[in-house]
Amino acid sequence: MTSTSPGASPATSSGTTIARPTTVDEAATVLRESRGTVVFRGSGTKSNWAGRVAQPELTVDTGELNRLRSHNPADMTASVEAGMPLATLQGLLAESGQWLALDPPTEAAGATLGGLLATGDCGPRRLRYGALRDLVIGVTLVLADGTVARAGGQVIKNVAGYDLSKMLYGSLGTLGLIAEVVLRVHPRPEASATTVAPSSVHAAARTTLELLASALQPSAVDWVGDTGQGAGDGQLAVRFEGTRAGVEAQTAALQLMLGSAGTGAGAGAVARTLVGSDENRLWQEFAAARMASSGQTTAFAGTLPSRLPAVADALARAADATGVRARLASHGALGLHVARFTGAPADQARAFDTWRRAVLAVGGTVLLRDRPAEVDEVVDALGPAPATAGLLRALRSRLDPDGRCAPGRLGSWL
Amino acid sequence: MTTYLELVAEKATGRVTDEVRGEIGGLVGKGGVISAPAELRTYECDALTGFRVVPALVVLPESTDEVAAVVRVCAREGIPFVARGAGTGLSGGALPVADGIVIGLQRMRTILSVDIENQRAVVQPGVTNAGISAAVAKHNLYFAPDPSSQIVCTIGGNVAENSGGAHCLKYGFTTNHVLALTFVCPDGSVVTLGGDSLDSVGPDLRALVVGSEGTLGIVTEVTVRLLRKPEAVRTLVADFPDAEHAGNAVSDIVSAGIIPAAVEMLDALAIEACEKAVQAGYSLDTPAALVVEVDGVAVEVEAEFERVQGICQANEATHIRIAHDDNERARIWKGRKAAFAAMGRISPDYFVQDGVIPRTKLGATLTRIGEMSERAGLRVANVFHAGDGNLHPLVLYDSAVPGQAERAEHLATAIVELCVEQGGSITGEHGVGSDKACSMLKMFSEADLTVMALVRAAFDRGGICNPGKILPTPRLCGERPGPWRPHPLEAAGVIERF
Numbered sequence: 001m002t003s004t005s006p007g008a009s010p011a012t013s014s015g016t017t018i019a020r021p022t023t024v025d026e027a028a029t030v031l032r033e034s035r036g037t038v039v040f041r042g043s044g045t046k047s048n049w050a051g052r053v054a055q056p057e058l059t060v061d062t063g064e065l066n067r068l069r070s071h072n073p074a075d076m077t078a079s080v081e082a083g084m085p086l087a088t089l090q091g092l093l094a095e096s097g098q099w100l101a102l103d104p105p106t107e108a109a110g111a112t113l114g115g116l117l118a119t120g121d122c123g124p125r126r127l128r129y130g131a132l133r134d135l136v137i138g139v140t141l142v143l144a145d146g147t148v149a150r151a152g153g154q155v156i157k158n159v160a161g162y163d164l165s166k167m168l169y170g171s172l173g174t175l176g177l178i179a180e181v182v183l184r185v186h187p188r189p190e191a192s193a194t195t196v197a198p199s200s201v202h203a204a205a206r207t208t209l210e211l212l213a214s215a216l217q218p219s220a221v222d223w224v225g226d227t228g229q230g231a232g233d234g235q236l237a238v239r240f241e242g243t244r245a246g247v248e249a250q251t252a253a254l255q256l257m258l259g260s261a262g263t264g265a266g267a268g269a270v271a272r273t274l275v276g277s278d279e280n281r282l283w284q285e286f287a288a289a290r291m292a293s294s295g296q297t298t299a300f301a302g303t304l305p306s307r308l309p310a311v312a313d314a315l316a317r318a319a320d321a322t323g324v325r326a327r328l329a330s331h332g333a334l335g336l337h338v339a340r341f342t343g344a345p346a347d348q349a350r351a352f353d354t355w356r357r358a359v360l361a362v363g364g365t366v367l368l369r370d371r372p373a374e375v376d377e378v379v380d381a382l383g384p385a386p387a388t389a390g391l392l393r394a395l396r397s398r399l400d401p402d403g404r405c406a407p408g409r410l411g412s413w414l
Numbered sequence: 415m416t417t418y419l420e421l422v423a424e425k426a427t428g429r430v431t432d433e434v435r436g437e438i439g440g441l442v443g444k445g446g447v448i449s450a451p452a453e454l455r456t457y458e459c460d461a462l463t464g465f466r467v468v469p470a471l472v473v474l475p476e477s478t479d480e481v482a483a484v485v486r487v488c489a490r491e492g493i494p495f496v497a498r499g500a501g502t503g504l505s506g507g508a509l510p511v512a513d514g515i516v517i518g519l520q521r522m523r524t525i526l527s528v529d530i531e532n533q534r535a536v537v538q539p540g541v542t543n544a545g546i547s548a549a550v551a552k553h554n555l556y557f558a559p560d561p562s563s564q565i566v567c568t569i570g571g572n573v574a575e576n577s578g579g580a581h582c583l584k585y586g587f588t589t590n591h592v593l594a595l596t597f598v599c600p601d602g603s604v605v606t607l608g609g610d611s612l613d614s615v616g617p618d619l620r621a622l623v624v625g626s627e628g629t630l631g632i633v634t635e636v637t638v639r640l641l642r643k644p645e646a647v648r649t650l651v652a653d654f655p656d657a658e659h660a661g662n663a664v665s666d667i668v669s670a671g672i673i674p675a676a677v678e679m680l681d682a683l684a685i686e687a688c689e690k691a692v693q694a695g696y697s698l699d700t701p702a703a704l705v706v707e708v709d710g711v712a713v714e715v716e717a718e719f720e721r722v723q724g725i726c727q728a729n730e731a732t733h734i735r736i737a738h739d740d741n742e743r744a745r746i747w748k749g750r751k752a753a754f755a756a757m758g759r760i761s762p763d764y765f766v767q768d769g770v771i772p773r774t775k776l777g778a779t780l781t782r783i784g785e786m787s788e789r790a791g792l793r794v795a796n797v798f799h800a801g802d803g804n805l806h807p808l809v810l811y812d813s814a815v816p817g818q819a820e821r822a823e824h825l826a827t828a829i830v831e832l833c834v835e836q837g838g839s840i841t842g843e844h845g846v847g848s849d850k851a852c853s854m855l856k857m858f859s860e861a862d863l864t865v866m867a868l869v870r871a872a873f874d875r876g877g878i879c880n881p882g883k884i885l886p887t888p889r890l891c892g893e894r895p896g897p898w899r900p901h902p903l904e905a906a907g908v909i910e911r912f
Contacts, residue, residue: 072772120618131612131613149859149862150859153839154772155770155772155839157578157770157839158770159575159578159587159839159841160846161884162870163576164622166622167622170616172616187673190671213554213642246714249711304532335610363609365611365613366615367613390605391605391619391872392619394872398868399868399869399872413616
């Protein structure tokens with residue numbers, strides 16, 4: 001049946017039919033005229049996050065649903081189809097000196113706006129600009145039965161009706177297809193500079209809280225480093241953006257702070273300030289630390305910003321106890337962390353599980369991201385269901401009563 | 415497929431009997447129940463006083479447990495309930511349901527904890543918006559959303575309405591500043607939405623509940639994000655020869671890459687009212703004035719403030735007044751924030767609207783509103799958030815003049831519909847409530863509303879949680895709901911649709 005749907009192609013060898021709708025209406029038709037389980041796919045950079053979906057009967061690929069629908073530079077808004085890669089959008093917005101203030105690590109691999117909203121992936125500059133949740137002002141959603149619904153609108157300020165665009169943030173494809181997204185965009189800052197210094201995680205955590213309490217307004221405060229036995233200092237990076245004079249003044253103030261606080265061995269003396277391509281390269285390295293290479297496991301955690309030392313210590317203990325190597329990449333001022341495990345899959349799984357328990361115990365949340373298949377044999381991808389599972393199930397049963405959308409993605413919670 | 419009309423049909427039929435009254439009285443503390451008719455009337459409306467319904471009972475719980483216990487009784491009996499904060503809402507979102515219960519949260523007004531290093535506070539819903547900032551001011555922190563009613567409005571109401579304010583262009587709305595909610599579901603169960611982590615796993619229920627106007631459940635604790643006070647703040651008032659020039663100045667400021675903390679516009683009528691009320695020092699002879707505030711790091715603020723002044727001058731500003739200290743800044747803001755209340759000085763009655771337009775259509779829209787005002791023979795004062803295109807046209811009328819109230823209401827509705835036609839919204843911060851539920855069809859399709867109704871039903875299966883708000887119902891909008899019928903004024907050729 002699906003082979004007659006617009007944009008549908010014959011079943012692949014893995015048994016899933018792939019549909020590539022070119023319009024929202026086609027996507028709706030594909031869903032309306034099909035039955036069975038379905039996953040939505042952008043560029044596939046995050047398709048292994050959270051629980052695994054066993055053999056979906058249909059994959060709706062948004063690769064052909066990739067147009068810029070509008071860009072109103074003077075109103076600082078833009079609307080795009082969900083399959084538009086973020087990198088492509090940034091190129092289009094740059095022509096007007098603007099950008100979508102979002103810098104997730106998956107951007108370089110082709111991440112799309114729909115996928116980014118569905119997963120909530122974010123980057124260091126969330127500190128200043130917020131997450132995609134804060135930047136999305138409207139959405140077109142296609143339910144599993146083909147119903148096309150819009151929420152929000154084209155204006156930044158709008159409280160008419162439920163904010164379904166924000167509800168879909170982190171929904172991981174479980175409620176329906178995100179087909180179009182309307183966004184708030186920002187002017188590109190005139191200047192940017194990043195100061196980077198070698199630092200232990202404990203010193204970095206102190207500097208981070210000191211920065212938060214200060215009048216300085218960094219757009220990113222990140223720490224990346226190895227943890228566990230034999231791990232040396234990591235790197236603390238602080239980015240300022242704004243006018244040239246503002247960036248210079250804030251960078252100077254930061255260096256004073258680093259000099260007096262000491263982020264490690266004589267940090268003030270070895271702090272370097274990077275601009276231009278050197279600065280970009282540093283942030284590419286930091287982004288790479290949050291991505292898994294083949295055979296590695298990554299997991300994302302959120303805690304109070306002050307928990308950074310506890311999160312790092314727990315990761316070190318988990319790594320040491322299981323014999324895996326662990327690297328932590330934290331947006332320290334946001335309390336958002338990515339742990340990356342390298343080692344035998346079963347050991348990675350145990351290290352992850354130990355670390356997850358510790359993060360949950362301090363009131364945090366954890367989402368398992370990429371990992372070798374064997375990891376799932378040792379740990380439950382989702383972990384214990386939250387108290388909100390009942391509400392999540394109720395929402396799911398109203399919007400997708402047949403449970404077609406990404407079954408298993410939220411594991412036993414739904 | 416089910417339609418929203420079936421889903422929002424007001425089906426809750428429970429009654430507040432003597433037994434129920436007694437049971438609920440036993441669940442809350444002394445003085446926690448109001449049932450005398452004269453006292454019930456205090457709760458018959460919020461700040462949208464044109465809609466009034468006397469509830470059967472008012473309950474004033476003092477804890478999450480008490481709220482949950484009351485809600486469980488409502489769920490069991492099928493009795494509709496409406497949560498209420500300070501009652502300052504302008505859209506009838508806290509309008510009681512006849513035979514239903516009002517759950518007033520004004521007794522829950524404790525700041526439960528402040529975490530200075532993580533910059534957040536946990537507060538009960540009855541704490542006032544300004545009360546939060548006052549409590550943390552000594553730590554150089556503040557709560558960013560600042561609705562004009564901030565001295566009296568409560569954080570619970572702010573969460574329900576996703577309140578904005580003058581400074582949301584730069585800092586965002588309530589939804590961007592709420593980290594966690596203790597939430598009583600319509601079945602009386604209690605959950606936490608959000609938490610220490612900025613992101614939950616799965617759909618963002620916290621973000622869904624913020625701005626849901628009390629239709630999904632009752633928030634009994636709020637964890638708010640606090641911001642470090644900016645190092646520098648500069649404020650000016652610039653007078654312009656007309657609204658078009660003022661609007662162009664706003665566009666030029668934004669095009670220059672400056673995101674001001676606030677950009678407010680007042681027209682001559684609004685200035686007249688504000689000056690009569692609070693003498694904030696606005697020029698009485700100017701057709702339009704802009705209040706522009708920039709804040710942030712000192713060195714950037716000074717440079718941006720210089721550029722803002724240059725842009726105002728380039729747009730033929732006739733006078734620029736710079737606030738030289740915090741007192742003068744406070745006076746300027748006092749004038750702006752008093753605008754709605756001040757209308758009483760120049761008109762016996764008024765309707766206020768809350769439409770949003772893309773900012774680039776500001777000048778043209780204001781011109782049209784002026785023409786519509788002239789044709790209808792009614793004055794319209796304009797005071798609004800120019801930076802984000804959120805208009806607040808105040809349609810002035812005298813209810814003592816037969817037919818004038820009706821004409822004013824029609825003009826107000828026509829203005830809001832004009833906003834939608836310009837690609838905007840029927841409401842930027844006041845909420846849909848009872849007031850604009852029927853206008854939702856102007857902005858959304860039946861399918862859109864059906865999906866919203868499905869979301870609502872997921873939370874509130876029995877339809878007892880603030881029914882009749884947000885989504886149009888057959889009772890509210892006529893047996894055959896649909897787009898508004900032509901206005902009598904339109905039919906008579908007094909106004910026309912653009």
